Amino acid sequence: MFLPFSILLLLLLPFSSSSSDELHLLLQTKQLFSDPTNALSNWDPILHPNFCNWTGITCSSSSTITIINLSYLSLSGPFPSPLCHLPSLSSLYLSSNNLNSSIPPSSLLPCSSLSLLDLSENLFTGPLPSSLPSLPSLSYLDLSANNFSGLIPSSFSLFPNLKALSLVGNLLTGTIPPFLSNISTLHQLNLSYNPFHPSPLPPSFSSLSSLQILWLAGCNLIGPIPSSLGLLSKLQNLDLSTNNLTGSIPASLSNLSSVIQIELYVNKLSGPIPHGFGKLPMLQRLDFATNELTGSIPQDLFDAPLLDSVHLYENQLTGEIPLGVARSRSLTDLRLFTNQLTGALPAGFGRSSLLVFVDLSDNHLSGPVPAGICDxxxxxxxxxxxxxxxxxxxxxxxxxxxxxxxxxANNELSGEVPDSLWGLPHVSLIELSGNHFSGSISPAISTAANLSKLDIFGNQFSGSIPPEIGALSLLYEFSAGDNQLSGDLPSELLNLAELGKLDLHNNSLSGELPKGVRSLQKLSELNLAHNVFTGSIPPELGDLPVLNYLDFSVNDFVGEVPVQLQNLKLNKLNLSYNKLSGSLPPLFATNSYKTSFIGNPGLCSGMQGQCSGDKQLNHKSLNWLLRFMFILAAFLLMAGVLWFYYKYKNLNSSSNLITDKSKWTLTSFHKLGFSEYEIFGCLDEDNVIGSGASGKVYKAELSNGEVVAIKKLWGASKLANDSNDGFNAEVATLGKIRHKNIVKLWCCCTYEDCKLLVYEYMANGSLGDLLHGTKAGILDWPIRYKIILDAAEGLSYLHHDCVPAIVHRDVKSNNILLDGEFGAKLADFGVAKNVEAVTGKSPKSMSVIAGSCGYIAPEYAYTMRVNEKSDIYSFGVVILELVTGKLPVDPEFGEKDLVKWVCSTLEHKGVDNVIDPKLDLCFKEEILKVLSIGILCASSLPINRPSMRRVVTMLLDVSPVSKPKVSKDGKMSPYYFDDNDSVAGS
Structure with missing residues (x-):
């Protein structure tokens, strides 16, 4: 017999006994890992004899291994237990990989010299290893961003020397255990973003006298904040944000003499802000946003010498902004929006500080903008x-x-805008709408090289639009409606290659439209209504690929309606009250457009049989329609007979296959508590709970009490290839990914062309069936919001956390499954594809359109190119389904789909005609925010759709009980916070 290769190497190479043992352990470890990027290619004793020079290995002066750092190497496989037998190993870093097993407690016991263990950002499952406190030297333990579940073991109270414990972002349940206060050596305790059961913050944590960081964000904490926390004299970072804490802010927190930041945002805290925070010598960041705080801001708050960030937005604070804000020399970030603050801004505000971000929106502030705010x-x-x-x-x-x-926007400001303000070199957004500004748009605007949005709607600006505006190469939106602008449109506007929205309605602009409008290839909205434009409508408007909103009403346009406008996919068309004449293009001669052309006496509508030849044309069309319907009915009858015969034959075939159980092959993706033979016994027609194009789904109640769902795919003749493709895609995708919002694939069974997929059972079935069925009434708004957020997080995981990214390609309500508590999970990955993000290359082109009617992104249908933006459009449709309660395609929409119907209804009838009448309007504000996110996701222009990571962030901002993002690196960073814009400042 041949010796194993690794042992043979040890016999042939000149190593000491201890070195040979360590080499052997390293080679054993390498065999455990799947290494898709060949990161461990130099772990080769022949080509690289000195293992101290191998990737991730650090040795002591005596050539024994002391540190192993294999982070960020895309490794997968189980926990490498051989490494625990390295006698001098003190630090083990395995973070940011794809390690995906549970960790047997016994595998860690040999790690007796280990002082640092970092397993963060992996896919570890199962309970937390209860043997960890047996490691006598362990001082740093980071298990964050995994899938550990269950309770925190009681043995965790016995760590003898632990200084840092991070369990952030797992699936831990139960309550936060008071026994953690027994770890008297702790400096950092980070338990954030776990689904703990609702429970109060243990007052005993105040006995952790060495504690510097207490991070309990998103832990489902309830009740008041214990006043005893004020005893933690060494505490630097207190983060209790995104919980359900109630009561007042304890005055004792102003005794935290070492504290650098206090985060209490997104809770239900009430009452006033205590005095004394201005005396904290180290305080830099104070965030009490999104609570129910009342009263005025303490006058001494801004006296803290190092205070640079104050977030008190979305409360009920009253009174004036303290004068101390003008004296602060450290303040850089001030966000007080959405309160009830009154009075004028302090006169010296900004003069002596280092202000970078100021948001005081949505208050009752008066007086002028301080002259020194930018000094x-x-x-x-x-x-x-x-x-x-x-x-x-x-x-x-x-x-x-x-x-x-x-x-x-929306103040009472007046006068002329300073010339130099128009041309600020770095400004990307100028929004002055809803004021009383006068004067003209300055030619100095040509130097605003980064300006992408100029909104001066609803003022008293006059004069002509300066031709210098054509120099703004990044300008996407120019909204200047409801002003007093006059003169011709400058031809230089056609230089704005990025222009997506041009709204100049209700001015006094005149003349003919400039030639060459086809250069505006990104223009999606053009509104020139209520002006005095003359001449004909340019036919080249029909060449604009994404134009979907066109309003030229109440002008003096003449001539015919260009037939080229039929090329546009319009959500709104209004050419009424002009001087147009001639015949309408056929597409517009329908009732759908009957309000688009009123007030043009010379225009032949062709809609009510008013034009000659209409009756004859309609008679011929009716004859052809009847013939077509007769042929179609005959074809469907024949197809039905053939289908019945095929299914009957296939059913007999399937029964024979399942009887022969010994020929089946089982592939498991998780530890199973059942065998494939038990699965076969459940494939009875009485257990069918659903069926689709790819097969039937059965409910199986197993002997161990577990309930699973079984999808049976049968491939035969021409359908076999499609079935195989779907099966392979499903296994390749679900077999390797782990996420709480992706349906779990337990195993698969195969035999010849019969294939079974065994999933976790989702008690409430598909979202589509529930939402559009008789039980839709049980889906109140909090449940619908939870479903939207869950599905968004699952899709975000596919797009941003999988390498390469995965595009689902069939996101729809029927592919979102709901568990017994209405938790949502994405399912059906039969057409999913990996997307290789190669810089400079176009998105991957697909040979066949995948997806379902009403969910397919417009560009996917005609370019056959797929990327993450296609999924985002489909997800936007799902949001609109949940808000409206309507199907994505419905006869009541006429020629529109759900997206177009929502936009049109919002435009003409208002939002109350869009919201599902089954929903309680006490949630109207949240519903409207989610609706706007859905419309943004379903934008016709892919570039306008936000990434799914951004969608999740926006959804979390909607609800007062939502949670913010975990820190980017998944570590225990005490000073992580989210710098995204406020709602008012977005």
Missing amino acids: GGGLEQLLLLDNSLNGSLPESLGRCRTLTRLRL
Whole structure:
């Protein structure tokens, strides 16, 4: 017999006994791993004899292994227990891989020298290893961002030397155990974002006298904050955000003399903000946002010498902004939006500070914009919209060259805008709508090289549009409706290659439209209504690929309606009240467009039989329609007979296959508590719970009490290839991914052309069946919101956390399954594809359109190119389904689908005609926010659709009980916080 290769190497190579043992353990470890990127290619004792130089290995001066760091290498497989037998190993880093087993407690016992263990960002499952406290030297333990489940073991109270414990982002249940306060050596305790049962914060944690970091965000905490936490004199970071804490903020927290940041946002805290925080010498960040706090802001709050970030938005705070804000020299980030603050901004506000971000929107503030608000030299974002500010803008604001976003909409500001403000070099957004500004748009705007949105709607601007606006190469939106602009449209507007929205309605603009409009290839909305434009409508408008909103109403356009406009996929067309004449193009001669052309006396409508030849044409069309229906009925009858024969024959065939159980092959993807033979016994027609194009689904109640769902795929003749493709895609995808919002594939069984897929059972079936069936009433808004968020997180995982990314290609309500508690999981990966993100290459082209009617993105249908944006469109349709309660395609929509129907109804009838009448309108504000996200996802232009990661963030911002993102690196960073814009400032 031949010796194993690794042992043979040990016999041939000159190593000491201890080195040979360590080499052998490393080679054993390598065999356990799947290494798709060949990261461990130099773990080769022949080509690289000195293992101290191998990837991730650090040795001591005596050439014994002390540190192993295999993080970020895309390794998969079980926990490498051989490494625990390395006698001098003190630090083991395995973070950010795809290790996916449970960890037997016994496998860790030999790690007696280990002081640091980092297994974060993997796919480990099962309970937390209860043997970890037996490691006498362990001081740092990071198990965050895995799928560990169950209770925190009681043995975790026995760590003798542990300083840092992080269990962030797992599936731990039960309550946060008070016994963790027995670990007297702890400096960091991080348990955030676990689905613990609702429970109060243990007051005993105040006995952890060495604690520096306490991170319990998103832990389902309830009740008041224990005042005893004020005894933690060494605490630097207190994060209790995104819980359900109630009561007032304890005054004792102002005794935390070492604290750097306090995060209490997204709770249900009430009452006033205690005095004393301004005396904390180390305090840098204070975030009490999205609570129910009342009263005024303490006058001494901004006296804290190092305070640089204050977030008190979305509360019920009253009174004026303290004068101390003008004295602060450290303040950079101030967000007080959505409160009830009154009075004027302090006169010296910004003059001596280093302000970068200011959002005071949605209050009752009055008075002028402070002249020195940008004197600190670093202001980037100034958001003061939805207040009662008045007066003119200070000239100094035009010298704020660092400014990137300026939002002053819906105030009472007046006067002329300083010339230099129009041309700020870094500004990307100027929003001045809903004020009383006058004067003209300055030619200095040509230097605003980064401007992408200019919104001056609803003011008193006059004069002509300067031709210099054509120099803004990044301009996407120009909204200047409801002003007093006059003169011709400058031809330089046609230079704006990125322009997507041009809204100039209700002005006094005149002349003919400039020639060459086809250069605006990204234009999706064009509104020139209520002006005095003349001449003909340019036929080249029909060449704009994404134009879906066209309003030229109430002008003096003449001539015919260009037939080329039929090429557009329009959500709105309004050419009424002009001087158009001639015949309508055939597509527009229907009742769907009957309001689009009123007020044009010379226009032959062709809609009510008014044009000659209409009756004869309609008579011929009716004859052809009757003939077609007769032929179609005959064809369907023949197809039905053939289908019945095929299914009868196939049923007999399937019964014989299942009888011969010994020929089946089982492949498992998880530890199973049942055999394939028990599965076969459940394939009875009485157990069928669903069927589709790929096969039937059975419910199976097993002897161990477990319930599973079995999908049976039968491949025969021409359908065999499709069945195999779907089966292979399902196994390849679900067999390797793990996520709480992706349906779990237990195993698969195969024999010849018969294939079985065994999934976890989802008690409430598919979202589509429930939403559009007789039980839709049980889906109240909180449940629908939970379903949307769950599905978004599952899709975000496929797009952003899988390498390569996975595109589902058939996202729809029927492929979202619901468990007994209405938790949502994505299912049916039969047409899923991996997408290789290669820079500079186009998205992958598919030979066949996958997806379902009403969910398919417009560009997918005609380009056959698939990427993540296709899934995002389909997900947007699902959101609209849940908000409206309607099917994606319905006869009541006429020629529209759900997306177009929603947009059209919002435009003409208002939002109340869109929301499902089964929903309680006490949630109307949240519903409208989610509706806007759905419309954004279902944008006709792929570039306008947000990524799924951004969708999840926006959805989390909707609900006051939502949670923010976990830190990017999944570590125990004490100072992680989310810097995304506020709702008012987005």
